[in-house]
Amino acid sequence: MKLTGNLLIGAHEIPATEGTLKALNPATNQFIEPDFALGGVAQVDQAAILADEAFDAYSHTSLAERSAFLERIADNLDAASTALAARASLETGLPEAQLQGEAAKAATQFRQFADVVRKGRFLQLAIDPAQPERQPRPRMDHRLQKIAIGPVAIFGASNFPISYSVAGGDTASALAAGATVVLKAHNAHPGASEIQARAIRQAVQDSGLPEGVFSMVRGSGNAIGEALVDHPLIKAVTFTGSEQGGMALYRRAQLRPEPIPVFTEMTSVNPTFILPLALAERGASIGDGFAERMLVNVGQACLKPAILIAIEGPGFTALRAAMIKRVTEAAARPMLTPGIHAAYVSGLDHLQNVGATQVAAGLAAHGDLDGQSALLEVDGQRFLSETALAHEVFGPAALLVKVRDEAEMLAVARTLRGQLSAAMHLEAGDLGLAQRLLPVLERRTGRIVVNAFAHPQEVSFATIHGGPFPASSDSRFTSVGMTSIERFLRPVSYQGFPDALLPEALRESNPLGVPRSVDGQ
Structure with missing residues (x-):
């Protein structure tokens, strides 16, 4: 044509x-x-x-x-x-x-x-x-x-x-x-x-x-x-x-x-919560899957899982290592526009300026507009004290939030603004915590996913792509x-x-x- x-x-x-x-x-x-x-x-x-x-x-x-x-x-x-x-x-x-x-x-x-x-x-x-x-x-x-x-x-x-x-x-x-x-x-x-x-x-x-x-x-x-x-x-x-x-x-x-x-x-960071038994059983596979989904479209997807919250305990080390491996091996790829690329670089800098630590970086960029992937980490207390850590960085980066216990996980969930989606990974023994977390997430999102990631999304009668402000x-x-x-x-x-x-x-x-x-x- x-x-x-x-x-x-x-x-x-x-x-x-x-x-x-x-x-x-x-x-x-x-x-x-x-x-x-x-x-x-x-x-x-x-x-x-x-x-x-x-x-x-x-x-x-x-x-x-x-x-x-x-x-x-x-x-x-x-x-x-x-x-x-x-x-x-x-x-x-x-x-x-x-x-x-x-x-x-x-x-x-x-x-x-x-x-x-x-x-x-x-x-x-x-x-x-x-x-x-x-x-x-x-x-x-x-x-x-x-x-x-x-x-x-x-x-x-x-x-x-x-x-x-x-x-x-x-x-x-x-x-x-x-x-x-x-x-x-x-x-x-x-x-x-x-x-x-x-x-x-x-x-x-x-x-x-x-x-x-x-x-x-x-x-x-x-x-x-x-x-x-x-x-x-x-x-x-x-x-x-x-x-x-x-x-x-x-x-x-x-x-x-x-x-x-x-x-x-x-805007949405599509938070993912890893409950304790799921973390112990499947920490590595969840971490790898999360990072793989985060990197789709060079991180330029509205449903990109951008924040992962997990309790430091059995399986956390394996989760973290799998995320680092996937991010470290990721090739830098062109981002959509010069403006999006510039905002991504600026957003990464801002996360580190407000308390996040970069723990992994992807392969080096070759083109002027290539987005180099990044994994950052912060503890729950710092996340709770600095609201800017919960803001979206549009691009191939994610934030791992390490919390001390179930109470801190719930506190983190309560601080989140409106989201397009949220995810929980759980086993049968995690249902008690999931039942306490669910109403917190219902108030903050239009779609909740269990044992999967928010992206991709079906186009169907039952799907929702929207949520409380500022998601929509x-x-x-x-x-x-x-x-x-x-x-x-x-x-x-x-x-x-x-x-x-x-x-x-x-x-x-x-x-x-x-x-x-x-x-x-």
């Missing part, structure tokens, strides 16, 4: 209005052709107006039409997967084979949401039939369904250039809900973004949908993102990235004349999995409607054959 570098606003190809950029290959620290257009406030306005004009028609497409549209996107992504993985690898330094898997995952998500739409459960249909004879007051007929919230703005993520980017779960779930999408592409992988955007836009055209169903904009600095959040036609925002960036968007959205929801996925800005919702569609829905009740005027899904004969609650049953 030939890349033009244009902004894709509806059916329009928009050349640069605010300058251009080139993608950077982090493996060579060299720029890659071609130039990619940067836009500004005017292009955001154009995309938002098209999205608003398309919304009524698109949000009222039939379930069959919308599911077929999502499947066309999946087919287009499959057709482009080889070129997409190759370009994404150039722009990220990640292995091409890994990105082939990510492209397949993106297509799978669209097919999963097509199935969600086809079955109609997401509408959460409820009918309370009229009771004209009820005393002392008759009841009118009430019928409820969920509808799309409106045009939404989606910010592409940097660390997963396909499955959390233009064709990621945010876009899939928003389109499944019936929302139109204005997507801000991440500047770190503009070529991969264009390939994905063209796959979606082609599906819009082939489905005969209004052009404003999907647009992709790109800009430099914060102005274009701020314009998206500020635009009065945008009704919700999603963001994956740093706490600083996510909260800036969140606060801005609350200051609008019409505040809107901002669904952020921000609204712990009631997930940004991964089939229920992520709920972010883009709101309820509407229809009272006393004639059957012919009702939405098709709520008509008396249930012509769509979708599940409905009738009088609570």
Whole structure:
């Protein structure tokens, strides 16, 4: 596929209005052709107006039409997967084979949401039939369904250039809900973004949908993102990235004349607790597995296990030695961007400045943007006294927290901020401690894993990718999995409607054959 570098606003190809950029290959620290257009406030306005004009028609497409549209996107992504993985690898330094898997995952998500739409459960249909004879007051007929919230703005993520980017779960779930999408592409992988955007836009055209169903904009600095959040036609925002960036968007959205929801996925250290009998039985294998998961994507995964808490006792020496061995043997690999690399180096320095000791380092870096892995260690008392030790360092580093006893382990757990996930490794004899630890973790995370690690994560109905602040800005919702569609829905009740005027899904004969609650049953 030939890349033009244009902004894709509806059916329009928009050349640069605010300058251009080139993608950077982090493996060579060299720029890659071609130039990619940067836009500004005017292009955001154009995309938002098209999205608003398309919304009524698109949000009222039939379930069959919308599911077929999502499947066309999946087919287009499959057709482009080889070129997409190759370009994404150039722009990220990640292995091409890994990105082939990510492209397949993106297509799978669209097919999963097509199935969600086809079955109609997401509408959460409820009918309370009229009771004209009820005393002392008759009841009118009430019928409820969920509808799309409106045009939404989606910010592409940097660390997963396909499955959390233009064709990621945010876009899939928003389109499944019936929302139109204005997507801000991440500047770190503009070529991969264009390939994905063209796959979606082609599906819009082939489905005969209004052009404003999907647009992709790109800009430099914060102005274009701020314009998206500020635009009065945008009704919700999603963001994956740093706490600083996510909260800036969140606060801005609350200051609008019409505040809107901002669904952020921000920061997490995904703590792992090794309970005593599991430590004694499996310390070495747990330590090796933890370090192996920590190093995936050069540590640039939102579910990277970054902090391991274990009681100093039987098995601790083996756990520590296995972690040191895995980290020491790890090759330095390119990180995604110069900014991420610089923040990683700075974060490691800060951990040591506040009391952590580096006990292992990986193989030396050769490229300018290579991330050298690191293992740091601290005792429980120091961890409890220095809150900065619990902050995320985005990259191939982990912190081993050595606690004295069960009480100190529980105290450490209570100091943690909100997390995307937490893990416990345990044996049957550890259940008593696990039962005391569980409610502490439930208050601090959206997903708890036993005898495994938080990464990777299934995309399913039961999965949750979210948690209390600062993991996300609204712990009631997930940004991964089939229920992520709920972010883009709101309820509407229809009272006393004639059957012919009702939405098709709520008509008396249930012509769509979708599940409905009738009088609570």
